[in-house]
Amino acid sequence: MLILSNADVRHVLDGEEEAVLAAVRLAYVEHERGATAVPESLFLRFPDNTRDRIIALPAYLGGAEPVAGMKWIASFPGNVAAGVERASAVVVLNSPDTGRPLCLLEGSVISARRTAASAALASATMPGPGPVTGVTVVGCGVINTEVLRFLRAVHPSLREVAVFDLNADRAAAFAGRCAVDLGLAATVVTDLDTALAAHQLVSIATTATTPHMDLSAVRPGTLVLHVSLRDVTVDGVLAATNVVDDRDHVCRAATSVHLAEQTVGHRDFIQSTIGELLAAGATHPRSGERVTLFSPFGLGVLDMAVANLVFHSARARGLGVDLPEFLPERVPAAG
Known part of the structure; x- marks a missing residue:
């Protein structure tokens, strides 16, 4: 049993955006092929607490190198005010042959980067008419932060960021990190509608639990990466x-898409999945209207794909703590 810390995971993944993008792409294509098993996520919630949750995402990823396992990720937004990261996670990888656990990994970096790679992959797969030079982050x-890192990997032309956050200090600090860590010119925008109209690529990653944004300020032809899932109103989704x-997973847990389905009684407003687009090959220019x-x-298959990448690389580099006696000793064969 190999145990990999946050530092071990970062050591493997830092500077490996292309490898992560390739792993996420492959996972989406395998999912579209039906070579995965992705049960519904299980949400552990607490009495009289609608904000905090811990989520279990089990998954099996088939293909040339099958892997199974689960991510167990906590989201406690109140942590931020106490100087602690909102999300914490662990990932366990199991052998698809024996079921025995192979590796326990700190999962917050894996979770954040697979999420960011997914968003960046979507932006590369559904391009606008010209190079991406600017993006708005909400x-x-x-x-x-990770979304910007991966957008830079797929859009080398990216230069500018319009930054919006309800917390002015957090927005200012984020803008500073954009310049220092990513080499991007960042401008803090204090009005949400102005920020949404600033660029034709928008990434929304907030802790909102109820829709508050109808996208009327967003220019036609814009791609909105709705990573946090619960910001956009039903009218915004349907337009x-x-x-x-x-389709099945996103239409649950009171996401904006789920609320839209409940409102109209069908899912016909969902035009495609990212897996369908990737499996079809090439790029799919988005509507200008x-x-x-x-x-x-x-x-969960995205977590498995990236965790498996980390596991094999860390094993080859001698990273982590190996506990060969973690599991019970082998039982002698009968007879």
């Missing part, structure tokens, strides 16, 4: 061209 946390990662809304629920 929400100045870890996820949008957009909708692409998701999985409508907003395109990408709402990824976050499939």
